[in-house]
Amino acid sequence: MRRYLEALLERFSKETGLRMGAFLVDEGRFVGHKVRETLARGAYGSSMAGGGCAVAMGGMTFAAAEGEPGEGSALIFSEGEGGQSGVYVRLAASMVTGRKAMMAKPLSEVTLGYLRGLVGPDELLGSARAMGVAEEAPRQVLCVRCRGRGDVGPSEVLTVMYAKSDSDYVVALGESDFALVREEREGGSGGAREAGLIADTVGAEAMVDVKVAVGPIFGRLDGLADSYAEALETLELGLIFGGSQRVFACGRFGVERLMRGCDAKACDEFLGGIGPGIDRLDAEHLSTADSLFRHGLNVSETSRRTYIHRNTLVYRIEKIERLTGLNVTVFEDALKLKLAILIRRYRERQAEVGDADV
Numbered sequence: 001m002r003r004y005l006e007a008l009l010e011r012f013s014k015e016t017g018l019r020m021g022a023f024l025v026d027e028g029r030f031v032g033h034k035v036r037e038t039l040a041r042g043a044y045g046s047s048m049a050g051g052g053c054a055v056a057m058g059g060m061t062f063a064a065a066e067g068e069p070g071e072g073s074a075l076i077f078s079e080g081e082g083g084q085s086g087v088y089v090r091l092a093a094s095m096v097t098g099r100k101a102m103m104a105k106p107l108s109e110v111t112l113g114y115l116r117g118l119v120g121p122d123e124l125l126g127s128a129r130a131m132g133v134a135e136e137a138p139r140q141v142l143c144v145r146c147r148g149r150g151d152v153g154p155s156e157v158l159t160v161m162y163a164k165s166d167s168d169y170v171v172a173l174g175e176s177d178f179a180l181v182r183e184e185r186e187g188g189s190g191g192a193r194e195a196g197l198i199a200d201t202v203g204a205e206a207m208v209d210v211k212v213a214v215g216p217i218f219g220r221l222d223g224l225a226d227s228y229a230e231a232l233e234t235l236e237l238g239l240i241f242g243g244s245q246r247v248f249a250c251g252r253f254g255v256e257r258l259m260r261g262c263d264a265k266a267c268d269e270f271l272g273g274i275g276p277g278i279d280r281l282d283a284e285h286l287s288t289a290d291s292l293f294r295h296g297l298n299v300s301e302t303s304r305r306t307y308i309h310r311n312t313l314v315y316r317i318e319k320i321e322r323l324t325g326l327n328v329t330v331f332e333d334a335l336k337l338k339l340a341i342l343i344r345r346y347r348e349r350q351a352e353v354g355d356a357d358v
Contacts, residue, residue, distance in 0.1 A: 001071040001096065004122050005031045008095060009076075011120070012088050019079045020088065026072030035060065035077065044075040052097070054090050056081035063089045065096035095123075107131050108171045111181060114225060115141075115171065121222035128221055137167070138184040140191050141215040141224055143231040144198055145239070146176045150207030154178065157205045158198070176208075179228060184217050191215070192249065199246040213238055213248045240349040241342055243290045259342045267343045277324035278340045286341060288316040289328055293338055297329050 005022045009032040013020050021033030023040040030040075035058075043062035046055045054063040062077045076092045078085040110127040113119030125135050146154040158170045158178055167183040182194055191214040203210045215231030218224070230250050238248035241256040271278060281289075295302040299317070303310040317328055324340075326333040 001067045001074065002029075002031060004126070005074065005076075005096065007122050008092055008120070012092060016078075016084060016088055018085060018088065020092070021077055022092075023075040023077070024072065025075060033077075033079070040075055040077070043077065044073070047075065052093065054086050054093075056086070061085040061089045063093040065093040067096060107133060108169050108181075111169075111179075111224065112171050112173070114222075115173075115179065115228045117225075124222060124224075133167075133221070135221050136219060137221070138217045138219055139221060139224060139227070140182060140184065140217045141228040141231050142180040142182060142191055142195055142198065143213045143215070143228070143235045144178040144180060144202070145211045145235060146178075146202065146206065146208040147211075148208040152206050154202050154206045154208060154210070157202045161198070161201060179231075181224060190217065190249075192247065195247040203246075211235060211238055211242070211246055211248070214250050216250050241345050243345075244287055245290075255338075256342060259339075259346055262343075271340060271343060274324060274326070274336060274340050278337075278344055280323050281320065281341075285316065285320050285323070288313065289320060289337060289341060292317075292328050293334065297331065297334055299329060 002024065005024075009020045009022060012018070013032070019033040021035070022031040023029075023035075023037070023044070024031065025041070025044055028037065039058055039060075040062075043055055043057060043060070044064050046057070047053060047062055047064035052064045052066075054061055056062075059081060060077050060079060061081055062075055065074045065076055067074060074096060076089050076096070078089050107127055110119055110124055114121070114124045128135060144154070144158070154176065155170075155172055155178070158180070162168050162170055162180070169181055171179040171181065173179055180194070180198065182191065184190065195212040195214050199210045199212050202208065213231045213235035215227035215229075215234070218227055234248050234250050234252065237253040237256050237260075238245065241253060241259070242248055291302050291306050291308075292299070295305055299310065299313060302308070303313050306313075320337070321327050324337060326337045328334050328337055
């Protein structure tokens with residue numbers, strides 16, 4: 001309980017600017033700010049007599065808190081009587097007393113709170129310890145978004161996929177959004193194989209369109225929030241710029257991140273220099289261009305990897321050039337086409353969901 005109190009009081013003190021502390025009743029020791037022990041014991045008795053309510057005395061606010069079995073009791077206190085002091089003292093006391101209930105929740109539920117900023121790292125780690133989950137292990141978050149509706153829900157498919165895993169688990173973020181917390185094992189793929197498996201399995205079983213973004217790996221469980229934030233941003237970028245791709249690796253959209261911050265006037269001027277042909281490219285043209293970009297503008301490699309006959313691919317490339325005046329196999333033209341397609345996709349996404357959501 002001492003370490004938990006140290007972290008909690010430090011956080012609250014930074015948020016409020018108040019000097020806060022705790023008295024470990026059974027040990028006779030203080031955490032953080034100190035007061036006279038006689039005052040602390042008297043305030044503890046008064047708070048307990050009132051059922052753990054906050055009491056104000058001597059320019060301070062106090063509230064008793066019960067720890068887990070074997071930890072004893074504590075008295076939380078702050079400078080100031082009532083007001084903000086009372087709110088934070090009562091909140092801290094309730095968090096200490098409620099830790100056991102928090103730890104009894106499924107780890108996925110606690111993780112959901114942690115990813116959304118509603119639960120602190122201490123609660124997450126405490127819940128993991130209570131369930132025998134290692135704090136220090138290479139882990140990452142994969143963000144999964146599903147579109148469409150089939151006879152079987154994506155949640156059911158994901159639950160079956162990871163029901164027997166002792167280290168990976170699924171967190172439901174909404175009806176069609178999920179996060180997979182996975183542990184990277186020796187010789188692993190960094191999440192790429194797992195993401196592909198999810199896209200294939202959930203897509204086939206639930207009959208929905210699935211997009212999966214892979215977050216970076218962190219060495220501790222409390223790094224999940226950072227991995228989730230990266231994966232979520234990558235997913236949003238993938239929905240705008242990823243085209244037909246279903247799996248998006250972290251760091252995949254470097255240029256695309258810059259594109260979201262580009263000046264609208266500069267984008268208009270850039271597209272004006274290319275002409276209206278960019279808007280006449282259909283899904284087949286766009287897919288062809290994306291494939292060439294992925295394979296280094298190499299026509300033979302693109303043909304081999306996409307199973308498109310070379311003559312067919314050349315015909316499509318020539319069609320793109322007739323529409324836009326750009327030869328996608330020439331680097332400078334390919335760069336212009338790439339940027340033009342990114343701008344087009346960004347604007348299409350804006351039209352779909354509105355500026356505030358992109």
